[in-house]
Amino acid sequence: MRRVIVSNLVSLDGFMAGQNGEIDWFVKIADGEFENYGLELMRTVDTMMFGRVTYQLMESYWPSATTATDDQRIIDAMNNYAKVVFSKTLEKVDWTNSRLIRGDLAEEVSKLKALPGKDMVIYGSSSIVSALAEKGLIDDYRLFVVPIVLGRGKPLFNSIDSRIRLNLVETKTFRTGMVLLRYGLDKVSRRE
Numbered sequence: 001m002r003r004v005i006v007s008n009l010v011s012l013d014g015f016m017a018g019q020n021g022e023i024d025w026f027v028k029i030a031d032g033e034f035e036n037y038g039l040e041l042m043r044t045v046d047t048m049m050f051g052r053v054t055y056q057l058m059e060s061y062w063p064s065a066t067t068a069t070d071d072q073r074i075i076d077a078m079n080n081y082a083k084v085v086f087s088k089t090l091e092k093v094d095w096t097n098s099r100l101i102r103g104d105l106a107e108e109v110s111k112l113k114a115l116p117g118k119d120m121v122i123y124g125s126s127s128i129v130s131a132l133a134e135k136g137l138i139d140d141y142r143l144f145v146v147p148i149v150l151g152r153g154k155p156l157f158n159s160i161d162s163r164i165r166l167n168l169v170e171t172k173t174f175r176t177g178m179v180l181l182r183y184g185l186d187k188v189s190r191r192e
Contacts, residue, residue, distance in 0.1 A: 003139035015153030054124030
């Protein structure tokens with residue numbers, strides 16, 4: 001069965017974006033070491049999942065990305081991998097290999113997990129992350145804690161009503177001071 005991986009950068013105070021959605025604060029940590037970790041993750045997945053906001057942000061950037069600022073392997077993966085977009089407001093998705101899904105999120109992700117293929121990854125998309133976390137459908141949480149306090153912003157986890165127990169799988173400290181905290185779902189006690 002395919003797994004769902006969350007890969008997100010968060011501030012020390014738990015925000016994935018500033019209060020106006022800004023993500024400029026993590027540009028300075030995107031060095032070669034972090035890029036190599038991202039490439040290793042991309043080798044294990046063949047599908048990316050997004051909510052509307054993150055999809056539109058990614059679609060506005062990656063089709064015109066160049067090797068002057070990004071690794072060609074990342075550009076190719078972002079543009080060629082399958083992309084599943086969960087939105088009730090978008091009418092269509094035009095980015096290469098994108099598919100719009102308007103149905104029940106948990107039901108649709110359960111179907112996707114049962115299909116053959118590599119794992120799936122969610123970048124950004126806090127509403128998707130929170131909804132799937134509540135249903136126990138995220139298998140692997142990779143949170144990159146950036147050494148910055150934003151004070152206010154958009155939290156990665158929002159509107160979760162019960163505890164979700166996780167097990168530490170991996171930690172890694174990057175030269176930039178960023179720390180990876182990787183957790184797996186506790187199979188014994190998923191929710192309290």
